[in-house]
Amino acid sequence: MSSNQKKEKIKMLDNNQLLRFTTAGSVDDGKSTLIGRLLYDSKSIFEDQIESIEKTSKQKGHEGVDLALFTDGLRDEREQGITIDVAYRYFTTPKRKFIIADTPGHIQYTRNMVTGASTANAALILVDARHGVIEQTRRHAFIASLLQIPHIIVCVNKMDLVDFSEEAYNKVLSQFEEFSSKLLVKDVRFIPMSALLGDNVVNRSENMSWYQGAPLLHTLETMHISSDVNKVDARFPVQTVLRPQREGFIDYRGYAGRISSGVFRKGDEVTVMPSGFTSKIKTIDAFDKELDEAFAPMSVSITLEDDIDISRGDMLVRSNNKPDASQDIEVMLCWLNNAPSKPRAKYSIFHTSNQQKAMIKELVYKIDINTLQRKEDEAELKMNEIAKVKIRTTKPLMIDSYRENRTTGSIILVDDATNETVAAGMIV
Known part of the structure; x- marks a missing residue:
């Protein structure tokens, strides 16, 4: 490649649009394998990394490359005593640049999905074709809806373990559509795949000729990205x-x-x-x-x-377009802390550059993740629970609804005693 061609390629990549997407799924749904397959088949991994992974795979007795090892750096860091809630991966194709927010799958780490999804343009929700839509799937979909992520891609993974059955795929599709019809999600797409074998990840599957849609990478490369920045309210x-x-x-x-x-x-x-x-x-x-x-x-x-x-x-x-200045705000709150909320306990509330003391005045209702029904007369919030609450602050906050403005419509609560972030919320 000539010097001019290299410069043109670099210029083209610099001008590529950036897509941020988060991955979510239950334990062993294949998230690490999917990310590894995406990076490996799109040739987004350095040769020395591939050689190292191939060597490690052989030492572990695997016949081919263990794609999940591409995210092992995160596990190594944890073994060293470093806590990382969300791992970020970066890769580029000739059509687009990507940032992947890889979140843990265990239920106690659901709170981390809020962190990884807060700036995402799209959410990849993995579903094991054998198990279908489970509670963790519903929880991730609901959080994606709350955060107003415009695109959800349901990756029906491990199709190789159900003999690439269209019937099994349609069953998952039906289950998810029944649930998501109650959510405010603009765009939901479904892709049957096998991350382990590479079916419909980067390349089209020869085992699922009944699926006429695009593979995952093509979907991500061609997906329309609308800016989430409010351009009207200064x-x-x-x-x-x-x-x-x-x-x-x-x-x-x-x-x-x-x-x-x-x-x-x-x-x-x-x-x-x-x-x-x-x-x-x-x-x-x-x-x-x-x-x-x-x-x-x-x-x-x-x-x-x-x-x-x-x-x-x-x-x-x-002057002709002001936000609300209020000490009483209603918030959809996701509780992140191991310890439950305390009735009328005082916290520090962070909103843009503003920090005030605040108190949860009232728990209006909780959301049942499975049915989306409201549960009233609840006294406290436990980890991973989502509820509508009323908060009182010591001084006014300048707020917009989260639906209108992600930045001025979001808050976090911090426990003054432990300095831990206990909740994240979207102003309604």
Whole structure:
């Protein structure tokens, strides 16, 4: 390959659209094997890695390459005493760049799926063709729905163990469709596959001629990605106030942070929340230059024409488009901690750059994962349970619903005594 061809290829890869997807499934559904097959058959693994895996596979007595070993680095790290909840894998094809968030399958690690799925464009939910849709499948699908992941791909795996039966595949499809019809999911696709043998992962299966759809990689490469950034509602949470004391910056007072959504331009009238004072944007400064406009998710410093008392946790918004400023919020909460929630216990709530003290005032109802029925008159939340709750904060938070704005619509709760993250929530 010539130097120019290499440059063109690098330029093409740089311009490729990025797709983030998470994998979820119960224990032994074949997630590690699927990721290994995806990387191996798409030629996204270095030769020395392949040689090492082939050597290890032989030492373990495997006839071929043990694809699950491509994620063994995670297990090795755990053996060294390092805890990693979500493992990220990166690979590129000529059509698209990918980030895989690989989450553990054990039920006690369901909370980790919330972490891995929070920024995903798509969710791969693995189902063992022999066992069909089980409780963990429903839980993962429900969390994907709550997080508003636009695409769900149900990978009906281990088809080789049911003799590539179309009847077995249709049974799983029917089970999942019956459940998912109650969820707010825009796009659900089904792919029968054998990750172990490579059927319908990267290459089409010769064993399932009855399946007329595309294999997994082609589906991921051609899937439409819509931006999850709210481009309408301008929100700028202030992270810090810049007062550099050096020549040329003596009178500089900038408000630094990352734009959560929308667009800000020089001369725009903005309101500082929660105080309600208004001013106009004087300058928008990036690292090395001044900008006429900035948009999410850029990190910038904004100066105003008026001297207003602003500190971390305040928010700059368009004066004609304000979020709600409230101390009482309703949240769909996923409980992440081993210890159950305590009635009216106090926690720290983190929302954008804002941190306040908060209390769970009321547990409105829990969700039964199997039936999606609401369970009322419940006193506490246990690990992995999902519920609608009412939270009271000491000072107002500037909030949008999660459906409108992922950034300003999400919160986490931290136990002050242990400093552990106990819950993650989506504002309704």
